[in-house]
Amino acid sequence: MPVSIPEQRPRTDVRLDTSLELLLERAPAAMDSRVLATVVATAGSTYRKAGARMLIMADGTYLGLLSGGCMEADLAAHARQVIEAGAPRAIEYDMRGPDDVLFGLGAGCEGAMRILLEPAAPNSPAGEALAAAGQAGQHGEKTCLIVLHESGHLPLGTYRAGGELPPELLGAARQALAESDSRTVVWHERGTRQRAFVHFLAPPPHLLICGAGPDVAPVVICAKNLGWRVTVVDHRPAYAEQARFPGAAVRHVAAHALRDAVDLAGCHAALVMSHHLQSDESYLRILAESAMPDYVGLLGPKVRRDRLAQELGPLQQSLNSRLRGPVGIDIGASTPEAIALSIVSQIHAWLAGRQG
16 A cells, blocks of 8 residues: 555644643642633743643642743742632733843743633632533533633633623634634623633544554553543454553454444544454455545554555555555654654644644
């Protein structure tokens, strides 16, 4: 099978910034006093863009980054004040030119950021909104979060779309979902300006791995560390064990029954690496017939790929523009961990519209 990698644009149906999922996964469950920091607007060159989030704990520790570490200590000081007051506040950093000296940060980033800080205990409005968005992503559903960061009378904070929100925000949320794009909303009410950031959230990547041999574990770990959803299938019951792949969905299924066991339309990439020639042929046959997902990676040397192409016959034409085989970026990998890095890096690049 010839390898053809067409020019790609970033996919709008998938979200590579999975900081939301990583915050939800890693936040200490017992830590009630914590603050959510959300970038709601930027100008110039900044480390993160609107929609980036981090959690700051009462003890000053934090999860995530909004800068390269130049403003996190200052954010922690503001977070303590938010915890003490129990009320949100928006703060701004302008590090463009000589004004940077005023903040004492010396970052030299040549950018400005507006950040909303708000209490975010698990049962708070912000905590519940984040949890709901995380659940939607894990089910492969798109959603949005509304971050109200300037208002003369409405409580500032992060909200789910719905409830008692102003019609301007509900309409913006519907438009964001329809157009798969985030937006800033500005309107005037009761003589004061209101500002909100409506953050569109596509689901995180869903990687299907066909095969559950020992070298699959590093791929799962690498993908899960990025906040991806992972499904692993194998026809061998000794391999298809949940305990071997924490955080992934593991299914024992015959290769020829793949289409009945997995929603292929909900997968962004498939990786075929069972080390069993007949099973790999069955997986490739089904992926070719289904015409999805658009990315199919095949582990193994070129000679093995060519043999599988002969077995598939004319059907292999359906895979020509989709197949990467041998899969992965050539980084000189020799260990299972390095091979996993090369594979996941190539998938990430493809999802981002890069050549990889």
